[in-house]
Amino acid sequence: MLPKRPISSTSLLLAPLSTLMLASTVAVSPVQAQERDEFSVCWSIYAGWMPWAYIDAEGIMDKWADKYDISIDVVQINDYVESINQYTSGNMDGCTMTNMDALTLPAASGVDSTALIVGDYSNGNDGIVLKGSDDLADIEGRNVNLVQFSVSHYLLARGLESIGLSERDVETVNSSDADIVGLFSSESTEAVTTWNPQLSAIAEMPNANVVYTSAEIPGEILDLMVVNTQTLQDYPELGHALVGAWYEVMDLMANNDEQALTQMAEAAGTDLEGYQEQLAATYLYTDPNEALDLIESSDVLTTMERVAEFSFTHGLLGDMAPNAGVVGIETPSGTFGDEGNVRLRFDPSFTQAYIDAE
The missing domain is CATH 3.40.190.10 (Periplasmic binding protein-like II)
Incomplete structure (x- = not known):
């Protein structure tokens, strides 16, 4: 995973x-x-x-x-x-x-x-969520909360690659999977990458936009x-x-x-x-x-x-x-x-x- x-x-x-x-x-x-x-x-x-x-x-x-x-x-x-x-x-x-x-x-x-x-x-169980934007390109320059060196980190790298960016264009913030839903509600959180069921919970929150999911890299x-x-x-x-x-x-x-x-x-x-x-x-x-x-x-x-x-x-x-x-x-x-x-x-x-x- x-x-x-x-x-x-x-x-x-x-x-x-x-x-x-x-x-x-x-x-x-x-x-x-x-x-x-x-x-x-x-x-x-x-x-x-x-x-x-x-x-x-x-x-x-x-x-x-x-x-x-x-x-x-x-x-x-x-x-x-x-x-x-x-x-x-x-x-x-x-x-x-x-x-x-x-x-x-x-x-x-x-x-x-x-x-x-x-x-x-995974065919959508994992995803990148932006606050206040439905365009993945707007992730550039943002902090991204995720479980570092996990499938979430891999998904982020693939998502960035899809729009010509790399990890150098964002700042990853290591976050516990148990905390990530609560973190998204924080005013300072700009973006997260996570998996279900946390992904579903975050997607229902105000200003949350799922902009990239594992469905876009089928079979990986x-x-x-x-x-x-x-x-x-x-x-x-x-x-x-x-x-x-x-x-x-x-x-x-x-x-x-x-x-x-x-x-x-x-x-x-x-x-x-x-x-x-x-x-x-x-x-x-x-x-x-x-x-x-x-x-x-x-x-x-x-x-x-x-x-x-x-x-x-x-x-x-x-x-x-x-x-x-x-x-x-x-x-x-x-x-x-x-x-x-x-x-x-x-x-x-x-x-x-x-x-x-x-």
Whole structure:
């Protein structure tokens, strides 16, 4: 999300990446040292990740794991930062995270990671809001309150780029996600960049104008299920079970299954209407064929190059990183960065296998 936007108003999911980078100091332990049949993956609350709550509660994960004679524990971790810490340290075999976090946290820490499932992208969940103007160009010279080094920061950079400006043309002010709604009501606040539900709350305030959203950079803020690459290679049944369970629920969501959606909403601490509002700004890849097309397209490589450049410019790939390509990123359409240090991979084979089996 890039750290993620939660549904609840008490957001923990978009902590500053300067804080998230603490995860890279966690010692990396082997994920598996002997034959295994028990695995664990974790997730945190966000609209696009609530299917994991339903998968767990309804026994769908158990069904698919049994098919491959394994056991998979699906664990909710309330703190997004901690969920990535648990994965990076080897305590979890997989974890939900964004494409930017997958690069700057486990991959940059040396944990070879595979984007197994590309679940969705932000399609309006994130936005830039100006006070007293509906023209993005008027952001020039203003202070912009946001969570620095987060998806909000990335969105701001992309928005500025779209009108020929850069971060040098504004002054970013690091602000807690929990405070940003209140800050906008302050007379001194000129602009903010944030995510839902804070974005929706601010948009309803006087003189608030949403001038740029993630809908204008479709496919760039990706939400993933990331799995340890070595574990996936050693135990491909883990990948097949996770993908199978995921797309079983995607089929329910594609058909607007009210019972399933209501249960996901309740698990997220909201109601059906509130959850559907979140989903309206989330492009969910309910069709595995569409997800496969994305993974195999050059768009993912282009996006990850942008994310890597942003991450390097802001020091998120480590103090000693010589360039944006210090961590290799492998996609079906090519590899960006150091091919001798590939630590993040987009693998379409498990989604393809699911499609072929249908």
